[in-house]
Every structure is written in structure tokens, then in C-alpha cells.
Amino acid sequence: MRQLSGKRTILSVATLLALSAGAAQAQQGDPLYRYQWHLMNYGQAVIGDTRPVSGVDIGIDDLHDYNIRGKGVVVGVLDQGAEIAHPDLAANVVPNGSWNFNNNSHDPTPSASQGGNAHGTAVTGIIGAVGWNGIGVRGVAPSARLKSFNFLDAGGTTAQIRYAWWDGPESKDVAVSNNSWGDTTPLFLTNVSENELAAWENPMSATRGGLGTVYVKAAGNGFNSVSTYCPASSGRVGCSQSVFVEESNYFNVITVAAVNATGKRSSYSTPGASLWVSGLGGEYGWERATLATQATAAQLATQPAVRFDPAIMTTDLSGCARGYNTNRVAPVQFWSDFDLNRLESNQSAIDNTCNYAATMNGTSAASPTVTGVVALLLQVNPKLSFRDVKYILATTARKVDPTQAAVTDANGTVLSAGWTTNAAGRPYSNWYGYGLVDATAAVTRATGFKSLGALVDSGWQRVDLETPQAIGNASAPARASVNLAAGAGRIEAVQIGLASDYPVGNTLPLKSTPLVVTLVSPSGTRAIVVPAGSVPVGATMTFDLAAVNAFLDESGTGNWTVEVADTSLAAGTDAKGKLSSFKIRVLGH
Structure with a gap:
């Protein structure tokens, strides 16, 4: 029995029959499919010491059997290069459709000197490993057409992102772009002008004949990644936040968090106000019985329990000499050598080719599970715009970890919210976005979906305070408001920026901030943008761009207020900084 909240929507008989042409083909199966709990999870034994909780999967159900497999949908994977000749990928790779930024060729396969660069191959397999070919694993969209762009192997420049997103000839027919990359250290946005933002979002929206490529982006693995600088409170709210990475705040981008096999936040998954939905990233996939023959009991005892919970099984660089899954070579120096x-x-005894790995994790693994679902949506309805896709994913996602509660301090001040429901009845969490993607529910909604219609964009509206407001404690926060006289009737996205002289810190050792930044909608919904305890980097609490995605389907018209409170400030003591400006942009229909 499925144990997640929310009912699984089932496709109508007529729809299934219409989409099942050719589904009765001879199927050889995929021998490792049973270990891919993220696709179909009935609580079976998988790789790892714990079993997944039944029902924690992305809801493929019978979609593949009815030929809903992403057929004809071109997916671009911006990452390390994928091994395009991999036996379980080659049949889905677009001939001469990929790009190698190092040698200007159409083969991005990592070279012999890049033997450890298996990330792109793993990500690509999660999306589109060939199904029913008698070997290995299966992708979420096992008939999608795949292209690989190896920018992480070639410096990872801005120009390379633009090439793969819209500018390069190989990107012109890409319908879905997967981006399993980002920053693991905390960042704070300080230099993203409105013109620079438009220079990204406008060409992104113009792709796919004006429908817009669907850009899927990993939120990051920064919940504990800067633990050297994080006090105990950060362990409850997350050291880094998704809003600290520029691209995760673009209107066109679906920012993805990771859920593990228990249906809760993966231990590493970066939270934040710019999250849209969650995919499945799992944990680490280690097994004590295997390691016990190589490591001492004392060594194993140093490892956290999550190391032994299931990760994601996918394609690896071929052979046993490179990639994640290799033969051991003495001397063993690191855990990765075991x-x-x-x-x-x-x-x-499971598979001796070393062509597959069961230790893939991170929001890097969660994002391609979402990308694969998007490919399924675009197969059944290729006329969906990127806005339609975002809306469908959000409104069909499942509410996981429903008891997630707010984090408060000793005074009862909310440092980070749990699940909250906005004025339009949409539940949202800064750990999960609108929830875990549900492929069957989303495909059902996508079939015959009526477009959201023309975009209503308020443009950036700004207030500069004549008298900057002192940033007091939770009882006396600094406030600034902007009134939108004719905003969107139904909100799809909100972006904000603000400026203050409150010192944050951009030199080592970094410190967590005691500030809570909250945005309040005209309907009264409160969304925390920056939680106290996170670790932003900057001279002051000033940023030009943060997406706040908790307001889906609310009205955008009316008074929007930002509040900035200092949770470290005792009543009656002097403020340490002042809020001087606030700006907001609301998009919708």
C-alpha cells in the first residue's frame, strides 16, 4: 500500500488505449530495474542496508507499459560529459547532437585522464537509460532523445551555459534541459542587475518556438556542506539556501530538492524559498556487510547511518577501470576506494560489468528524475509551455513528510517554516517546494491541459525608504512595502531584492546570520526568504534577486511587505543595521 498523502490519479481507459500503441512489443526487461526504487517502490530489498518505504517513488506506475516513455522529446544534459556509447544509453543518444567544449567535437565522453568524471553519465542514465533491452537499468523517460554538454569538464563558464541553454546549434531542439550542478558553499546574490536578469530570462523564454525550454536545476547539497561555519541552529534550517544561487531564482527554472527512500528530505538537500518541487535523490547506498570485509568496525562506526540508506541506481562509465564502480586498487586511502x-x-554477483552504480545521490540525482517526468509530459502534450509544465508539476505533486514543523527559537520566533498553506490553498515547504513529483498525476493533467495564457509581468517595482528602518527583533522588524495596483490575477512566481547595511560577513571564518527575512503577500501569506541560522556571504544583508515561490495561484494585486528581524537582538537594545530599499516583481496570469 502507498503510504504518502494524496491519492494517485489514474489515467482514463480511453487515454491509456490511445497511448498504448506498440506497448505490446516483446519486452526483454531490465535486470537491474528491481533495484530502482525511485521508479517503482513496493518496499522491496534494494542496494543499501534499509528498505525503502513503500510508495516513495515518482509514480511511474503503468505509464511505461502504455508507451508513455518520453518518445521524441529531446533532453539536453548540461554536466560532465556523458559516455554516449554506453550500452544502455547509445540507442537514445542523438547522433552528432552533443557537444564537447574541450575539443569542439560531438563526442563529450570523458577522456582516459577524466576517468573519475562519471557524474554526467549517471545523470543521463537516470533520465533516459534505454528500457527493455535486456541489460542494466531503465530511465524515467526510457525513449527520450539525449544530448550531452560537458561544461563541467571544460571550466563551467557562463558562455558554455548559454551555448547549451539556447545559443549553440546543438541546443536549438532541446525541449528539457537538466542542470545537476551548482555551488556547495553558501553564496549571497549581490550583483544581478535587472538588465542582466532579462538577458537570461528573455532568450530562455524564446526557445522552443516561444513555448520555452523547460530548465530543471538542482537546488544544491548544502544543508550541512559548510558545517565548519554552522552553529547548531543551522543544522535545523540548513547552512546554505537555494536563493543564494543566482540561476535557482530565474522564472524559467524549476529548482529541485531531494527526497530519500523514507519520503523525507535527503540529509544533504539544500532548502530554500526558490524551490519548486522535489525529486528522488536518496542517500548513499553503502552496505555494512560489503564494507566489513575491507574496513574495521571502528572505521565503520565513524560513518553516519544515512551512508547505509539506499541511493539511486543508474549508468556508470563502462568497465571496471573508471567511474564510480571500479575494481579496487591498492593501497586503499579513501572510502571511495572501497x-x-x-x-x-x-x-x-548482481552485475559484473561495472557499467552501473548504486551510489548516485544528491540533488544531482533528484533533478533528472524530474527532468524525466517532464519528458513524459511533453510526449503526451508537446504544446505545453514551460509555465504550463511548472504549474502542472506543482499542482500534482504529493505532500511528503506532512508533519514537517516550523523551526523556532527559545522565544518562539519562527526561524524557518515547515509546511504552510497559502491563501489559494496550495501547500508549500522550503524543504520540498510543492512536494514530490507524481508522474502519473502530472501526465493525466497534461493530457488536454489548457494553457495558462498570456503572461502578466508587473516588472520590477521599487521603494527606497526616505528614512531607513532600524532592524529590530521579531517584535519590531524593519518593514518596507510596495503596492501593486494591477498585479497578476493568479501568481506563478515572485522575485524580490532588498538592501540594508546590516553586516553579514564575507571573510573567514564565516558566520550564520541571526536575521529572518520574510515576505508577506496581499492575502497575508508569510514566506521566509532567508532563515536565521543560514550562512549567507556578503558585506551586508543585500541582494538583488531571490525567488519566493510559496504564493502560487494567489492574487498579485495589493500590498506586498518585506520584514527583516534580528533574532539575536534583545528588547531595548540598539539595532545593528537598517533596511533601506525593497523591490519586487510578480509574474502570473
Whole structure:
């Protein structure tokens, strides 16, 4: 029985029959499919010491059997290069459709000197590994057409992102762009002008004949990644935040968090106000029985329990000499040198090719699960705009971890919200966005979906305070308001910026901030943009761009207020800084 809240929507008989042409083909199966709990999870034993909780999957159900497999949808993978000749990928790779930024060729496969660069191959397999070919694994969209752009192997420049997103000839027919990359250290946005933002968002929207490529982006793995600088409170709210990374705040981007096999936040998953939905990233996929033959009990005891919970099984660089799954070579120096589970090495009784790995995780793994679902949507309805896709994913997502509660301090001040429901009845969490994607529900909604219609964009509206407001404690926060006289009737996205002279810190050692930044909608919904305890980097609490996605379907017309409170400030003590300006942009229909 499925144990997640929310009912699974089932496609109508007529729809299934219409989409099932050719589904009765001879199917050889995929031998490792049973380990891919993210696709179909009935609580079976998988790689890892714990079993997944039944029902924690992306809801493929019978879609593949009815030929809903992403057929004809071109997916671009901006990452390390994928091994395009991999036996479980080659049949889905677009001939001469990929790009190698290092040698200007159409083969982005990592070179022999890049033997550890298996990330792109793993991500690509999660999206579109070939199904029913008698070997290995299956992708979320096992008939999608795949292109690889190896910018992480070639410096990761802005020009390369633009090339893969819209500018390069190989990107022109890409319908979905997967971006499993980002910053693991905390950042704070300080230099993104409105013109610079438009220079990204406008060409992104113009792709796919004006429908817009669907850009899927990993939120990051920064919940604990800067633990050296994080006090105990940060362990409750997350050191880094998704709003600290510029691209995660673009209107065109679907920012994805990671859920593990228990249906809760993966231990590393970066939270934040710019999250849209969650995919499945799992944990680490280690197994004690395998490691016990190589490591001491004392060594194993140093590892956290999440190391032994299931990760994601996917494609790896071929052979046992490179990639994640290799034969051990002495001397063993790091944990990655061990055989971490039963799948690893050519001695594996499960699969001895070393062509697959069961340790892939991160929001890097969660994002391609969402990308694959998008490919399924675009197969059944290729006329969906990127805005339609975002809306469908959000309104069909499942509410996981429904008891997630707000984090408060000793005074009862909310540092970070749990699940909240906005004035339009949409539940939202800064850990999960609108919830875990549900492929069957989303495909059902996509079939015959009526477009959201013309975009209503308020443009940037700004207030500069004649008298900057002192940033007091939770009882006396600094406030600034902007009134939108004719905003969107139904909100799709909100972006804000603000300026203050409150010192944050941009030199080592970094410090967590005691500030809570909250945005209040005209309907009274409160959304925390920056939680106290996170670790922003900057001279002052000033930023030009943060997406605040909690207001879907509310009205955008009326008074929008930002509040900035200092949770460290005792009553009656002097403020440490002042709020001087606030700006907002509301988009919708």
C-alpha cells in the first residue's frame, strides 16, 4: 500500500488505449530495474542496508507499459560529459547532437585522464537509460532523445551555459534541459542587475518556438556542506539556501530538492524559498556487510547511518577501470576506494560489468528524475509551455513528510517554516517546494491541459525608504512595502531584492546570520526568504534577486511587505543595521 498523502490519479481507459500503441512489443526487461526504487517502490530489498518505504517513488506506475516513455522529446544534459556509447544509453543518444567544449567535437565522453568524471553519465542514465533491452537499468523517460554538454569538464563558464541553454546549434531542439550542478558553499546574490536578469530570462523564454525550454536545476547539497561555519541552529534550517544561487531564482527554472527512500528530505538537500518541487535523490547506498570485509568496525562506526540508506541506481562509465564502480586498487586511502556495496567490482554477483552504480545521490540525482517526468509530459502534450509544465508539476505533486514543523527559537520566533498553506490553498515547504513529483498525476493533467495564457509581468517595482528602518527583533522588524495596483490575477512566481547595511560577513571564518527575512503577500501569506541560522556571504544583508515561490495561484494585486528581524537582538537594545530599499516583481496570469 502507498503510504504518502494524496491519492494517485489514474489515467482514463480511453487515454491509456490511445497511448498504448506498440506497448505490446516483446519486452526483454531490465535486470537491474528491481533495484530502482525511485521508479517503482513496493518496499522491496534494494542496494543499501534499509528498505525503502513503500510508495516513495515518482509514480511511474503503468505509464511505461502504455508507451508513455518520453518518445521524441529531446533532453539536453548540461554536466560532465556523458559516455554516449554506453550500452544502455547509445540507442537514445542523438547522433552528432552533443557537444564537447574541450575539443569542439560531438563526442563529450570523458577522456582516459577524466576517468573519475562519471557524474554526467549517471545523470543521463537516470533520465533516459534505454528500457527493455535486456541489460542494466531503465530511465524515467526510457525513449527520450539525449544530448550531452560537458561544461563541467571544460571550466563551467557562463558562455558554455548559454551555448547549451539556447545559443549553440546543438541546443536549438532541446525541449528539457537538466542542470545537476551548482555551488556547495553558501553564496549571497549581490550583483544581478535587472538588465542582466532579462538577458537570461528573455532568450530562455524564446526557445522552443516561444513555448520555452523547460530548465530543471538542482537546488544544491548544502544543508550541512559548510558545517565548519554552522552553529547548531543551522543544522535545523540548513547552512546554505537555494536563493543564494543566482540561476535557482530565474522564472524559467524549476529548482529541485531531494527526497530519500523514507519520503523525507535527503540529509544533504539544500532548502530554500526558490524551490519548486522535489525529486528522488536518496542517500548513499553503502552496505555494512560489503564494507566489513575491507574496513574495521571502528572505521565503520565513524560513518553516519544515512551512508547505509539506499541511493539511486543508474549508468556508470563502462568497465571496471573508471567511474564510480571500479575494481579496487591498492593501497586503499579513501572510502571511495572501497567496494561500497554488493554491486561494485567485477566480482559482483548482481552485475559484473561495472557499467552501473548504486551510489548516485544528491540533488544531482533528484533533478533528472524530474527532468524525466517532464519528458513524459511533453510526449503526451508537446504544446505545453514551460509555465504550463511548472504549474502542472506543482499542482500534482504529493505532500511528503506532512508533519514537517516550523523551526523556532527559545522565544518562539519562527526561524524557518515547515509546511504552510497559502491563501489559494496550495501547500508549500522550503524543504520540498510543492512536494514530490507524481508522474502519473502530472501526465493525466497534461493530457488536454489548457494553457495558462498570456503572461502578466508587473516588472520590477521599487521603494527606497526616505528614512531607513532600524532592524529590530521579531517584535519590531524593519518593514518596507510596495503596492501593486494591477498585479497578476493568479501568481506563478515572485522575485524580490532588498538592501540594508546590516553586516553579514564575507571573510573567514564565516558566520550564520541571526536575521529572518520574510515576505508577506496581499492575502497575508508569510514566506521566509532567508532563515536565521543560514550562512549567507556578503558585506551586508543585500541582494538583488531571490525567488519566493510559496504564493502560487494567489492574487498579485495589493500590498506586498518585506520584514527583516534580528533574532539575536534583545528588547531595548540598539539595532545593528537598517533596511533601506525593497523591490519586487510578480509574474502570473
